[in-house]
Amino acid sequence: MEASEGQKKILLQGNEAIVHGALAAGCRFFAGYPITPASEISEILSVKLPLVGGTFIQMEDEIASMGAIIGASLAGVKSMTATSGPGFSLIQENLGYACITEVPCVIVNVMRGGPSTGLPTNVAQGDVLMARWGTHGDHPIIVLSVSSVSECFSVTIKAFNLSEKFRVPVIILSDEVVAHTRESVILPNQNEIQVFDRITPSVPPEWYKPYAENNRGVPDMAAVGDGYRHHVTGLVHDERGFPTQQPKEVEQFLNRLHNKITKGFSEIVMTKSFEMEDAEVCVIAYGSVARSAMRAVKDARMQGIKAGMVQLVTLFPFPRKVVDSALRQCKAVIIPEMNMGQISREIHRVNQAGTRIIKHNRIDGHLITPSEILKHLISV
Amino acid sequence: MLERAEIIRQEYLRHDKKFPHVWCPGCGNGIVMNALLRAIHHLELPKDNIVLASGIGCSGRLPTYVDFNTIHTTHGRALTFATGVKLAKPQLSVIAVMGDGDATAIGGNHFIHAARRNLNITAIIINNNTYGMTGGQYSPTTPYGSKSTTSVYGHVEHAFNIAELAVVAGASFVARGTVYHANHLNTMIQQAIVKKGFSVVEVISNCHVQHGRRNKLGNAVQMINSFKENAVPVGKAEGMTAADMQGKFTIGVLCDVEKPVSTEEYDRVRQAAQTEASRIAEEKAKNGVKRYEE
Ligand SMILES: Cc1ncc(C[n+]2csc(CCOP(=O)(O)OP(=O)(O)O)c2C)c(N)n1
Ligand code: SF4
Numbered sequence: 001m002e003a004s005e006g007q008k009k010i011l012l013q014g015n016e017a018i019v020h021g022a023l024a025a026g027c028r029f030f031a032g033y034p035i036t037p038a039s040e041i042s043e044i045l046s047v048k049l050p051l052v053g054g055t056f057i058q059m060e061d062e063i064a065s066m067g068a069i070i071g072a073s074l075a076g077v078k079s080m081t082a083t084s085g086p087g088f089s090l091i092q093e094n095l096g097y098a099c100i101t102e103v104p105c106v107i108v109n110v111m112r113g114g115p116s117t118g119l120p121t122n123v124a125q126g127d128v129l130m131a132r133w134g135t136h137g138d139h140p141i142i143v144l145s146v147s148s149v150s151e152c153f154s155v156t157i158k159a160f161n162l163s164e165k166f167r168v169p170v171i172i173l174s175d176e177v178v179a180h181t182r183e184s185v186i187l188p189n190q191n192e193i194q195v196f197d198r199i200t201p202s203v204p205p206e207w208y209k210p211y212a213e214n215n216r217g218v219p220d221m222a223a224v225g226d227g228y229r230h231h232v233t234g235l236v237h238d239e240r241g242f243p244t245q246q247p248k249e250v251e252q253f254l255n256r257l258h259n260k261i262t263k264g265f266s267e268i269v270m271t272k273s274f275e276m277e278d279a280e281v282c283v284i285a286y287g288s289v290a291r292s293a294m295r296a297v298k299d300a301r302m303q304g305i306k307a308g309m310v311q312l313v314t315l316f317p318f319p320r321k322v323v324d325s326a327l328r329q330c331k332a333v334i335i336p337e338m339n340m341g342q343i344s345r346e347i348h349r350v351n352q353a354g355t356r357i358i359k360h361n362r363i364d365g366h367l368i369t370p371s372e373i374l375k376h377l378i379s380v
Numbered sequence: 381m382l383e384r385a386e387i388i389r390q391e392y393l394r395h396d397k398k399f400p401h402v403w404c405p406g407c408g409n410g411i412v413m414n415a416l417l418r419a420i421h422h423l424e425l426p427k428d429n430i431v432l433a434s435g436i437g438c439s440g441r442l443p444t445y446v447d448f449n450t451i452h453t454t455h456g457r458a459l460t461f462a463t464g465v466k467l468a469k470p471q472l473s474v475i476a477v478m479g480d481g482d483a484t485a486i487g488g489n490h491f492i493h494a495a496r497r498n499l500n501i502t503a504i505i506i507n508n509n510t511y512g513m514t515g516g517q518y519s520p521t522t523p524y525g526s527k528s529t530t531s532v533y534g535h536v537e538h539a540f541n542i543a544e545l546a547v548v549a550g551a552s553f554v555a556r557g558t559v560y561h562a563n564h565l566n567t568m569i570q571q572a573i574v575k576k577g578f579s580v581v582e583v584i585s586n587c588h589v590q591h592g593r594r595n596k597l598g599n600a601v602q603m604i605n606s607f608k609e610n611a612v613p614v615g616k617a618e619g620m621t622a623a624d625m626q627g628k629f630t631i632g633v634l635c636d637v638e639k640p641v642s643t644e645e646y647d648r649v650r651q652a653a654q655t656e657a658s659r660i661a662e663e664k665a666k667n668g669v670k671r672y673e674e
């Protein structure tokens with residue numbers, strides 16, 4: 001494809017494309033701590049953010065990075081951090097704070113092999129359920145995944161938009177392969193990009209209730225210092241932000257947190273289907289594995305097998321409708337993952353029709369190849 | 381006096397908040413809150429421009445009651461949030477209120493790095509020698525030999541000197557006060573807020589309920605009076621021997637130095653980046669090189 005007027009065709013690495021996406025979405029604050037394979041995001045932003053009047057800071061650890069981006073976002077500036085497994089463990093504490101205080105922010109986790117220090121330079125998808133459930137307590141959250149350099153750009157923009165719109169932290173799960181792959185991508189003109197900014201209050205300060213219910217379920221958000229003095233706390237709070245233990249208020253508040261995501265389901269859930277129209281067998285994949293799956297499906301088609309693929313871009317809230325219809329349509333579904341089967345659990349949950357599910361798991365630090373997936377497509 | 385107290389009550393307390401507060405009668409936290417409000421009132425700082433961030437603990441509840449932009453963060457992390465707010469909106473006065481456990485145990489790393497980084501932030505640490513909120517376990521400032529719910533046989537570790545820790549970590553301004561010396565505390569807090577750079581005020585305070593009771597230090601009044609007896613002004617302490625200082629502590633300004641404030645340094649970085657970018661662009665234009673990416 002060729003770039004048209006105003007667009008740019010450039011060769012980028014996945015991590016670089018995330019930077020481009022973040023800047024295009026309006027990110028002006030980044031706090032991070034170096035870690036392979038995410039460091040390029042920090043390094044490039046340390047160059048680019050000051051150019052656009054933004055701020056880059058390297059904090060003392062990932063706990064601090066997460067605190068700093070929440071602080072900056074509370075002050076009205078779109079913020080992001082990027083890390084990998086060990087750092088992702090550390091951000092969990094303040095991630096919960098962002099959930100309960102409804103502070104928009106984006107967290108990139110470039111997945112590498114774990115547990116612990118694991119395989120720092122190898123690829124894995126072991127943090128999928130952690131991204132959903134890592135911080136304590138029942139909490140709503142959005143988890144997106146990327147499988148290509150161009151998605152690194154577009155999904156990052158989407159992540160910021162969803163975060164601003166629903167006032168919820170959004171996690172982008174990348175992986176070592178996507179992060180370090182170089183591909184040529186076409187970056188759209190800034191005016192072709194849709195950017196959503198959080199809605200700020202229009203009422204006078206004395207009427208402002210920072211956590212009041214409205215028809216969107218997402219309260220308007222005033223920035224610190226804008227004249228709407230209010231209280232922000234990680235304790236469960238009433239609509240004015242003050243701590244409460246009244247069962248009714250507690251229930252109302254927590255229900256609203258969850259409901260705002262449920263209400264936004266159709267906007268949040270993104271999937272891509274490939275050759276699914278007449279598919280009798282399909283692969284459900286995400287991240288770099290979706291690339292291998294795509295190749296495998298093409299190869300299978302060459303051999304006359306009616307194969308298709310569903311790529312999950314949104315991992316949570318789980319795209320149950322699309323998965324459900326794939327399960328009903330196909331006689332077998334193959335789920336390749338670079339973990340022991342974290343998304344396949346979710347797929348099993350949706351599998352009311354009892355369709356045959358074939359897991360394919362690889363945890364040796366290497367990408368699942370097209371031929372591994374093709375073998376399954378042939379055998380069913 | 382009464383008049384000023386009334387102005388402060390009306391102007392700065394949150395009257396729409398469900399009082400009462402969570403503090404025990406006689407707790408030093410109230411005196412610190414009062415000193416902070418008087419300092420802000422005296423400096424005539426607009427309420428909209430003040431951000432008060434705190435961690436978790438009895439001390440961490442302080443911002444709940446006062447009418448500023450208040451952020452009750454996670455245990456130990458107040459300074460990390462404060463850092464983000466300050467960098468995003470440098471024009472705001474950012475003040476962090478922390479407990480001794482909050483600032484020097486779980487948040488110890490953030491504390492020394494905030495001091496080293498030297499953003500224009502004020503840190504107030506209420507040192508009551510214990511984890512008040514969780515029921516009186518030993519903290520990094522619990523004195524050697526003291527009893528706590530986790531050192532019933534006497535504490536075998538040694539205490540941090542918070543103010544001195546801040547000095548060596550690189551803070552621009554460090555002072556210590558007590559809840560007995562309330563006026564002095566107000567002055568120390570004013571100086572800390574006015575000071576450009578990272579400034580720290582350690583406040584020696586009483587938790588008679590958890591720490592005092594277990595160590596037979598008396599009631600709130602007796603504990604607060606003991607601060608009067610044991611506090612030695614910094615100047616006077618210089619002429620005293622270590623033996624003279626046994627069981628005592630210094631109050632006043634421990635350090636006040638000028639160094640580049642990183643809130644402003646970040647502006648310099650932005651300018652440097654932009655100058656460099658236009659230089660490269662000019663060079664490319666001159667040499668006829670097409671810019672393929674900015
Ligand atoms: C991560 C985490 N660990 C433990 C706690 C429990 N906790 C709440 S307050 C506190 C100690 C508070 O002591 P300090 O900071 O000295 O404040 P004080 O109550 O004495 O004012 C602890 C351990 C917590 N809230 N979060
Ligand atoms: S437990 Fe101690 S620190 Fe906490 S409010 Fe009571 S006296 Fe104050």
Ligand SMILES: [Mg+2]
Nearest residue numbers: 479480510512
């Ligand atoms: Mg304490």
